[in-house]
Amino acid sequence: MCQRYTLDPIGNHARVQQLRVSGFMTKVTSIHPAGTAEPNRSERKHKAILDAATEVFLQNGYLGTNMDDIAARSAVSKQTVYKHFESKEALFVEIVTSMVSVAGDRVHSQIPEFQGSEDLAEYLSNYAYQQLIVVLTPRLMQLRRLVIGEVSRFPELAKVLYERGPKRAMMALAANFAVFAERGLLEIEDPAIAASHFNWLVMAEPVNQVMLLGDGAIPKLDALRRHAEQGVSVFMAAYGRK
Amino acid sequence: MCQRYTLDPIGNHARVQQLRVSGFMTKVTSIHPAGTAEPNRSERKHKAILDAATEVFLQNGYLGTNMDDIAARSAVSKQTVYKHFESKEALFVEIVTSMVSVAGDRVHSQIPEFQGSEDLAEYLSNYAYQQLIVVLTPRLMQLRRLVIGEVSRFPELAKVLYERGPKRAMMALAANFAVFAERGLLEIEDPAIAASHFNWLVMAEPVNQVMLLGDGAIPKLDALRRHAEQGVSVFMAAYGRK
DNA sequence: CACATAGTACTGGACAGTCTAGTTTGATTC
């Protein structure tokens, strides 16, 4: 009764899209004096559509969004929208997967390196604080709400978000913890479990609040700082050297 | 552009509904031999509609649900649906608020009493285990997804879920912790923070997984038991008597 | 010229909510 979409990277959509995209690429993007790419008209429109659609999907959800609105907001005719994206579904999937990847990379790249000399608790505190700042943005929280609300219609998208989001973060963390344990800085039996404990001591409370109470509930920086420190102190009590 | 609904317990909807309900009540519900209430036709239909609508809303979301489907599934004419509920919106709000309340009460009533004699860690472990079992059900996880997905359309519903769910649980927990601290069983500065740490050490990882990976990711009982113990052991390391 | 785009009308289908005409239920009364 209610369609269930799956990501289908070698299926019809992707193939058709591929053909269209290669069409794009025949015109070589000219290079701007400053060195930045000077997007031609088609590329500008493409981006305008993506930007507008992102906004609308995040705000209204998949079903709550209509293509006429996207066309109007991107100042483009509806026909042009369909020239660039095969369907509403394809547009949605592309936007969400792309946002998830970008966000996942940003979270990942934000990880500071541990300088052997500093205090471990302080390092972890900064780490936690950075993660909180990157994750607790309206954009990311809206994305999370959107994907969670569409789990039954787009289960693959949620899986991707899980893997490029919390799972990836916790695996990176676990790898770090394993090193710290090796060096005798932490006492850890299972680095994966310790990573989960760390991650959720830090993230769970504010993320849960913002998910339900809205972006207005995003805490201020000093509150995040304190929150990070409190979480880390519990973590250190359990996993620090006795 | 996109309607935003608010809960309006003394507004038009409620008043109209009240009139209709009093009509119901003129006919006194007859008493079954066994002592259970024998619902008359109207009450049976009312419940059938609620049950069907619950199923469909949880599965397909608010916009993904249509009233014809609800009528068909409850084996009732569409007119009857509108006799019992003023609108799709009213039906949705009633279902969600009612589920949230029922679930909140169930979680709350599941709290065991601490017998002074037993081991505190063991008690907390059982406590955590019970909460996990009650919360990690398909129904509750679907409800959570539904409400989160509708935050921008129905912000009040999400607020209610937050308050009757995690907030209430953590406040009960904090009250308990304050007593334990008083008795010298735990070392706690701020019971609310300790409660948040406890709650999320236990709940965050599985809830997050199930929210994104679907109800198939609900862990088995023995895994929940282990998970509860691991969370509690971290908690005790931080807040137990040194 | 070739191709992308604008603008706009159109198709086909879905859906919330209403309307109507007739039927069922169950309590009351004779």
Add this chain to the structure above:
DNA sequence: GAATCAAACTAGACTGTCCAGTACTATGTG
């Protein structure tokens, strides 16, 4: 037990609106 009556109900047609996706013509643009 039969007649009566009001409220609840069914079935399905109907309205008005919304919307994904298409068609077509005219207008830029490289």
